[in-house]
Amino acid sequence: xxxxxxxxxxxxxGSAVEKTEPRQVSSGTAVVSSDAIPNPGLPPHRLRVTDLDxxxxxxxxxxxxxxxxxxxxxxxFAVVAYIVFPIVPGDPGSVRLNTLFLGLGITLGLLPIGLGxxxxxxxxxxxxxxxxxxxSTRGTESTRAAAVEVFRLGNEESxxxxxxxxxxxxxxxxxxxxxxxxxxxxxxxPAENPVELxxxxxxxxxxxxxxxxxxxxxxxxxxxxxxxxxxxxEGLDEADxxxxxxxxxxxxxMRLNPADLNELDERKDWSYQGIVAYSKICTxxxxxxxxYEQHTHHLLCPCHQSTFDVTNHCEVIFGPAKRPLPQxxxxxxxxxxxxxxxxxxxxxxPSFWERSA
Ligand code: FES
Numbered sequence: 486x487x488x489x490x491x492x493x494x495x496x497x498x499g500s501a502v503e504k505t506e507p508r509q510v511s512s513g514t515a516v517v518s519s520d521a522i523p524n525p526g527l528p529p530h531r532l533r534v535t536d537l538d539x540x541x542x543x544x545x546x547x548x549x550x551x552x553x554x555x556x557x558x559x560x561x562f563a564v565v566a567y568i569v570f571p572i573v574p575g576d577p578g579s580v581r582l583n584t585l586f587l588g589l590g591i592t593l594g595l596l597p598i599g600l601g602x603x604x605x606x607x608x609x610x611x612x613x614x615x616x617x618x619x620x621s622t623r624g625t626e627s628t629r630a631a632a633v634e635v636f637r638l639g640n641e642e643s644x645x646x647x648x649x650x651x652x653x654x655x656x657x658x659x660x661x662x663x664x665x666x667x668x669x670x671x672x673x674x675p676a677e678n679p680v681e682l683x684x685x686x687x688x689x690x691x692x693x694x695x696x697x698x699x700x701x702x703x704x705x706x707x708x709x710x711x712x713x714x715x716x717x718x719e720g721l722d723e724a725d726x727x728x729x730x731x732x733x734x735x736x737x738x739m740r741l742n743p744a745d746l747n748e749l750d751e752r753k754d755w756s757y758q759g760i761v762a763y764s765k766i767c768t769x770x771x772x773x774x775x776x777y778e779q780h781t782h783h784l785l786c787p788c789h790q791s792t793f794d795v796t797n798h799c800e801v802i803f804g805p806a807k808r809p810l811p812q813x814x815x816x817x818x819x820x821x822x823x824x825x826x827x828x829x830x831x832x833x834x835p836s837f838w839e840r841s842a
Contacts, residue, residue: 527614535608545608552601559593566590683832686718686734688813693719694738694762694823697731702822703738708760711779714738716762718825733833735765735773736813738823739795741782747797755814757823762813763799766834767791769806784810808836 535542566586573579624632640646675682693702697715700722708714716736724730743759755761763784767774772788777795783802784793791804799810811833814826 527616530612530614533608533612536612542609545604549601549605549609552597552604555597556594556601559590559595559597561590563587563590563594680832683733683834684829686828686833687721687724687730688718688734688736688825688828690825690827691818692825693818694736694815694825695719695721697735704821705757705760705817705823706821708738708740708823710740710742710759712740713777713779715765715775732771733766736762737765737774737777737784738762738815739777739779739782741795745782745796749798752798752812752814754816755812755826757816760815760823761795762815762823762825763793763795763810764813764829764833766810767806768801768808768810768834768836769804771834774810806836 535545563586566589567583570582570586571579572583645652694714694716695702695718697717700717700719702719703714703716714737716738717731718734721727721731721734738760740758740760743756746756746759746761748756765773765775767786767788769786769789769791772786774784774786774791774793776785776787777783778785782795784795784799786792786804786806789805791806792802793799793806793810794802798812801807801809811829811831813829815823816826818824
């Protein structure tokens with residue numbers, strides 16, 4: 486297809502290339518005016534009911550103050566609740582009450598401020614529409630030259646460029662200044678090898694499985710098909726750091742139809758008549774895997790939705806976890822209570838160590 490430089494012919498052809506002057510756009514120019522969308526203007530200004538009716542305006546003002554009054558009451562309530570419901574060490578009920586009422590008070594203190602401010606702005610503040618034109622952000626040539634001059638003068642007066650010994654030692658000092666902080670942050674990590682810490686839990690040969698939090702031992706006959714038990718090792722409360730130990734040793738216990746279980750050869754004797762025990766600590770970043778779907782036999786981690794298939798040795802079937810939940814080998818003692826055969830055979834929790842190994 487022929488192309489012509491003649492503007493009239495181009496318009497007639499419809500498919501020819503139109504010649505335009507190159508745009509003069511400097512860097513930092515915010516708006517290119519040559520192809521800007523035409524300003525559609527503002528819609529007609531609509532008056533609000535509070536603009537038209539003085540009684541309504543006063544009513545709106547009272548509503549705004551009511552929100553702020555509510556906030557005052559909420560904040561006072563939070564302080565009173567903090568005093569009236571103190572946290573008593575060793576009493577989880579007191580923690581619950583304190584958190585509940587303090588939270589309610591703080592919510593009541595903050596929420597009405599936001600609601601009041603929104604209502605104030607919408608109903609009473611000036612509703613006039615305004616236009617603010619955008620300006621180029623680039624400085625003028627003289628401002629830019631002045632900035633360069635400031636740097637040049639600073640360099641000349643300080644001798645930064647000339648005095649290489651001072652400059653280099655200063656740079657060395659600045660580079661090394663963060664080193665103590667790095668050392669201090671490194672100290673926040675556990676002194677012991679974290680992999681070893683995750684490898685050892687309170688589970689041991691013959692440790693009974695007990696319900697969390699009652700501490701009641703569990704008989705195999707108590708565990709019906711489809712049920713799930715939250716379990717910890719017996720004697721957890723006597724440990725030096727019960728909470729830390731629980732964070733590693735928490736286990737979920739489920740009973741499935743043995744025919745549904747697809748067990749690995751080396752783990753055939755790790756379950757007991759369809760009862761299996763798996764670490765409750767998600768292998769992604771360590772949240773408790775607390776949701777069990779008895780129809781699908783899936784365990785679900787609520788944090789990032791990793792899903793583990795209990796019928797297939799808890800392999801990951803969805804989500805960011807990269808490793809199955811570790812299985813606790815179990816059996817029963819002479820009285821029929823469920824006991825561990827040993828500790829876990831692999832570290833529980835997040836599998837960062839696999840990547841660093
Ligand atoms: S911690 Fe479980 S999926 Fe992220």
